[in-house]
Amino acid sequence: MQSIVTNVGIEARMLGPLHISVNDNRATLSAAKPRTLLALLAINAGRQLSTERLINEIWEEDPPRSAASTLQTYILRIRRLLGDAIGEGPTAVAATLLRTVSGGYALTPDRSWVDVHEFRGLAEQAEMADRRGQTAEAADLYRSAEMLWSGSALIDIEQGPMLRAEVAGLEQTLLCVTERRIAAEMRLGRHRAVLGELASLVARHQFHEDLHAQYMIALHRSGNRSGALEVFHRIRRSMNAELGLEPSRHLRVLQQAIINADSVLELPDQAARTPLSEFPFAS
Structure with missing residues (x-):
């Protein structure tokens, strides 16, 4: 047997x-x-x-x-x-x-x-490569993890509390993987290549400040400073109107850096690799 x-x-x-x-x-x-x-x-x-x-x-x-x-x-x-x-x-x-x-x-x-377990494994491998500074390898691994998806997780299944929690966690991990892969792409100088994807992402996640920051930096590096500043004003209007809030200090500092054409924005290993809260000009 x-x-x-x-x-x-x-x-x-x-x-x-x-x-x-x-x-x-x-x-x-x-x-x-x-x-x-x-x-x-x-x-x-x-x-x-x-x-x-x-x-x-x-x-x-x-x-x-x-x-x-x-x-x-x-x-x-x-x-x-x-x-x-x-x-x-x-x-x-x-x-x-x-x-x-x-x-x-x-x-x-x-x-x-199980594709779920492979997805999580690839995400972990990508993160480790990222930490080692192996940017191209990390980008490829993040992309491989994303390619396992063919729609929303368990889209055709009636979900109880355990599956809902699993799916919510998976969707959040996918968003994190996408964000980190885009950051890696930008460190490789591919800021123009990710513009369309970032435009779609910020439209779907209208209050996600880190995605908006990535989009602003990508636009700035592509020579579109006015477009980068409009992204800031758009999220500010949305947050004011729907949440009664202002964008975080970090996003406002990024806006000012774009206005001033701060040279730190031209350093991919500093600007795109680190979280928004760790930008050198945010101190």
Whole structure:
């Protein structure tokens, strides 16, 4: 039996629509709640999830009296799905892939590939390369992490509290990865190449001051000081009108540096690599 199990590989794609395959055979569920269960098990591959937590994810605060038995039915349905994809039917192999453990269930991590985990791993590798000053390598790794995405994470899945938290964290990490990759691109002198992307990002994140700072610097380095200053005035108007706030001191200092054509803005390793709060002219 063990030799059969080690020849089984599970692939789970969740950075977009849910896609599960076993030995390159697509495993598809149509019912919403079993799909939620499968997504939660896959994103937590190798970790035990208690029956209580699974029930809470699927039904939240309104589980039916039959929740425990219905959950068991969903587990059997997923095992049957895995077995069919293997070509063995609902065999003991599927039960080994999706194990019953004390008080809950766990999807085996053996020979599994989950895009969420690869994304996080690439992001960590990129950050380490960035810290070592390997800018081109960091930019490539950040880009590889971004390319794993094919839409919003688990966009076709009904999400309970655990999946909502996972997705929110992933989306925030993606934004951070994008921001750092753009910073690396700018350190490589590619400020013109990122202008269009930054324009789109600040339109979607109208109060994200670091993205606006990157856009202002990229415009300034591209010879468009007036455009850089207009970006500042636009976020200032938005913050005043909708939040009753002024931009941070750091963003105002950046605006003044652009007005004064401060030479520090022409030093990519100082201006684009560090957070806005650490700009030399912000002191």
